Structures are given as C-alpha cells and as structure tokens.
Amino acid sequence: MAIKLINRCIYCGELTSVRRRICPECMERIRRSRLDSFLDFCPVCGFPLVDRLYSCPNCVRHPGMKTRLMLSYKDPFARSFLELYKFDGRKEFSRFFADLLSECIEAGEVALPVPSSNASLKKRGWDQMDRISKDLKCPVARLLVNNYTGSLQSKEMNEKERIEFSRDKFAVDLSPLRPCGKDGSRGKDGCLGARSRRAEAQVSGLSGKQSVNFDTPLVVMDDVFTTGSTMFAAYSVLVASGFSNVRTMALYGEF
Numbered sequence: 482m483a484i485k486l487i488n489r490c491i492y493c494g495e496l497t498s499v500r501r502r503i504c505p506e507c508m509e510r511i512r513r514s515r516l517d518s519f520l521d522f523c524p525v526c527g528f529p530l531v532d533r534l535y536s537c538p539n540c541v542r543h544p545g546m547k548t549r550l551m552l553s554y555k556d557p558f559a560r561s562f563l564e565l566y567k568f569d570g571r572k573e574f575s576r577f578f579a580d581l582l583s584e585c586i587e588a589g590e591v592a593l594p595v596p597s598s599n600a601s602l603k604k605r606g607w608d609q610m611d612r613i614s615k616d617l618k619c620p621v622a623r624l625l626v627n628n629y630t631g632s633l634q635s636k637e638m639n640e641k642e643r644i645e646f647s648r649d650k651f652a653v654d655l656s657p658l659r660p661c662g663k664d665g666s667r668g669k670d671g672c673l674g675a676r677s678r679r680a681e682a683q684v685s686g687l688s689g690k691q692s693v694n695f696d697t698p699l700v701v702m703d704d705v706f707t708t709g710s711t712m713f714a715a716y717s718v719l720v721a722s723g724f725s726n727v728r729t730m731a732l733y734g735e736f
C-alpha cells in the first residue's frame with residue numbers, strides 16, 4: 482500500500498502536502514497582505530507609497546536608505562504570523578519568514594540581521610532575526626552589535642529620545658574583518674583601519690565561506706519597520722564605518 486505523505490499547515494492545522502509548511506489557502510491570504518499587491522513604490526528608495534502625488538516619507542526622513550518592506554503589519558492575519566513566531570515562540574515560522582526575505586535577495590548580497598536588544602533577549606531568551614537568518618538562502622554576516630540597554634520601544638519615544646537612541650543604538654563589529662593582503666599582514670599600527678578597502682571578513686553562507694569587504698552589497702534585515710529609526714540607526718552606523726553598498730529590508734511595514 483502506498484503511503485501518502487501529508488503535513489499540517491503550521492498556521493491553521495489543515496492537512497496539506499508534505500513539502501508545504503503553509504497550506505494554499507493561508508498562502509493566498511498572505512499574498513493579499515503583501516504590500517506589493519496593493520501599494521506603489523518610491524522609484525528612488527523603494528519604500529511603499531499610499532499616494533505617489535506626495536513626497537516619499539522615507540526619502541525625507543532617511544535620505545539615501547533604500548528600503549524594501551514585505552507584509553502589511555496592519556493586516557491582522559499577516560501580523561498574527563509574527564506574533565505566533567515572536568511572542569509564542571513558534572520557531573517553525575522562521576523558514577516562512579526566511580523564504581519571504583530570500584525572494585528579494587540578489588546574487589552577491591550578504592544579509593545582516595538586526596540583533597535584538599539585551600532587554601528583549603532577556604525577556605524572550607532568543608533572537609528572532611538571528612533565528613530567521615539561519616534559514617536564509619544567502620550568506621549572513623553578524624557585524625551589527627546592539628548597544629541599547631534601555632527598555633523603551635522606538636515607538637514609545639519622543640523625537641529627542643529617538644535621535645539619541647538612533648545615535649547610540651548600534652555599533653559595527655569590525656573584529657571579524659581581517660586584511661586580505663598577500664601575506665595576510667595587518668597595517669603598520671597592527672590594527673585594521675575601518676576604511677581599509679582591503680579588509681575582509683569570513684561570513685557563513687550556503688556556499689561555505691564567503692567574504693565581506695567594504696564594497697560588498699549588504700542587506701540589513703529586521704522584523705517590523707515602524708518609524709524606521711531602528712533601521713536608520715543600523716544603516717547609518719554601517720555607512721559611517723565605511724560600507725559603501727547598504728540597503729534595508731523588513732518583514733512588515735506599518736501599512
């Protein structure tokens with residue numbers, strides 16, 4: 482007797498084929514909550530626009546930062562996927578989110594997950610973007626360090642707090658980067674200059690070891706883009722550290 486392999490949808494529990502984690506009905510509902518199914522995009526930065534007649538808020542607030550957002554955070558169905566994953570610890574949703582992000586990653590790009598703050602690590606015990614990054618179909622480099630020690634969410638801050646938070650929230654860990662000169666030697670002072678174009682870091686990826694240098698295209702990834710101040714903080718610190726090709730991507734935007 483032939484055994485028919487079946488599986489259950491991780492969202493609704495309905496039977497589905499073994500290769501699918503999400504059943505076709507749930508996938509169809511997700512497709513309808515994709516921002517690219519009902520919004521226009523800024524031709525300069527890629528940010529979703531409700532109306533192209535108005536200037537792009539992302540270009541105004543975060544000049545230079547290209548941003549790709551995937552799902553509607555205002556859509557209760559789409560949002561519940563993240564809530565199950567992040568707050569209920571349903572880690573099997575990680576692959577679903579990784580597939581969504583992987584779709585928009587171009588060849589040669591390296592992903593940089595935005596690390597959780599110490600406060601949320603303590604609360605949840607795990608880092609949601611780091612978990613997703615393990616399922617991405619592209620190389621991943623963990624160069625961002627979250628320095629934030631407070632417990633406020635960016636949306637709970639006023640403008641002044643937000644600016645301070647943005648300035649100090651992240652640092653770039655350049656220690657994995659090493660010079661790639663023929664003899665592998667370091668600079669005269671024995672340390673690696675942040676702007677040395679010859680530096681490279683080993684990153685983990687599907688194809689084994691791959692390297693990052695200051696010209697490697699980097700994609701910073703976070704779960705929710707609310708005001709964008711967290712993303713812009715990460716983007717700015719990377720640009721200030723000498724990386725010349727940085728764009729950003731988030732699973733959800735507040736649309």
Ligand SMILES: [Zn+2]
Nearest residue numbers: 490493504507
């Ligand atoms: Zn389902």
Ligand SMILES: [Zn+2]
Nearest residue numbers: 523526537540
């Ligand atoms: Zn724009």
